Amino acid sequence: MLRTLTVALLLVAIPGAGIAQTAPPTTPPTTPQTSTTTNAAAQAESGKPPQRIRSIMLTGTEKCPAPTNPDEEIVVCARSGEPYRIPKELRADKPIPVQNQSWVNRTALADEVGRRAGGLPDTCSPTGSGGQTGCAKLRAEQFAAERNEARRVQRSIP
Numbered sequence: 001m002l003r004t005l006t007v008a009l010l011l012v013a014i015p016g017a018g019i020a021q022t023a024p025p026t027t028p029p030t031t032p033q034t035s036t037t038t039n040a041a042a043q044a045e046s047g048k049p050p051q052r053i054r055s056i057m058l059t060g061t062e063k064c065p066a067p068t069n070p071d072e073e074i075v076v077c078a079r080s081g082e083p084y085r086i087p088k089e090l091r092a093d094k095p096i097p098v099q100n101q102s103w104v105n106r107t108a109l110a111d112e113v114g115r116r117a118g119g120l121p122d123t124c125s126p127t128g129s130g131g132q133t134g135c136a137k138l139r140a141e142q143f144a145a146e147r148n149e150a151r152r153v154q155r156s157i158p
Contacts, residue, residue: 050071050072050073050074051072051073052073053073053074054067054074054075054076055076055078056078057078057079057080058078058079059079059080059081064077094152121133122134124137
């Protein structure tokens with residue numbers, strides 16, 4: 001009997017605890033400089049998504065426009081000449097070190113070394129019957145790599 005009475009009291013008390021926690025949130029009075037942050041906080045508390053998201057591409061020295069109604073709109077701005085977030089002077093165009101390369105590149109390099117050691121055609125190897133045919137190809141690849149490195153160095157000079 002006592003057990004039944006305890007269970008009945010708990011079942012009655014649980015909904016009361018839930019009702020006590022549904023009071024509406026109070027918002028502090030807004031000042032002109034903090035109205036956007038307060039509106040953003042109020043929107044985040046409400047859990048409703050914005051009704052409109054504007055994506056704007058800026059050119060030159062244009063400024064990002066403010067949203068017409070911060071409760072209903074989000075404005076996202078991007079510059080058209082800046083496709084990367086990393087500044088140009090911090091971007092590295094250097095070759096990727098071997099330990100940071102993918103397994104595909106490592107395997108291709110190991111395959112090429114094995115081809116040269118075996119004297120297969122187009123390998124520029126002193127051994128084997130087809131080793132001499134790849135020397136012109138190897139020199140052309142070296143010339144292209146040197147030219148690309150010279151261009152990279154020229155671009156890096158301010």
